[in-house]
Amino acid sequence: MHSRPKGRYRVSRDALAEIEQAYEEYKQVVKTSGMALTSRKTYIIHADRFFRWLKREFQPGVHAGNRRPKRG
Numbered sequence: 090m091h092s093r094p095k096g097r098y099r100v101s102r103d104a105l106a107e108i109e110q111a112y113e114e115y116k117q118v119v120k121t122s123g124m125a126l127t128s129r130k131t132y133i134i135h136a137d138r139f140f141r142w143l144k145r146e147f148q149p150g151v152h153a154g155n156r157r158p159k160r161g
Contacts, residue, residue: 099143112140 098105119132141147 098145105143108140108143112136 100108115136116133119129119136122129124132138147138149142149
């Protein structure tokens with residue numbers, strides 16, 4: 090794994106734009122997949138969290154309003 094300087098995003102702006110385009114397409118594929126509603130929501134929620142993580146808007150294990158990871 091390569092170390093990148095901490096910037097605004099975890100990937101370059103160009104990469105983020107490509108990922109966002111693919112993410113929007115992915116959501117449409119999931120919505121029209123015929124899966125159960127709860128399954129579709131789960132697929133989209135997890136993809137959304139990953140996309141937000143790339144934008145440094147989400148940190149796994151951290152609750153909203155609390156910047157520290159929860160204790161296990």
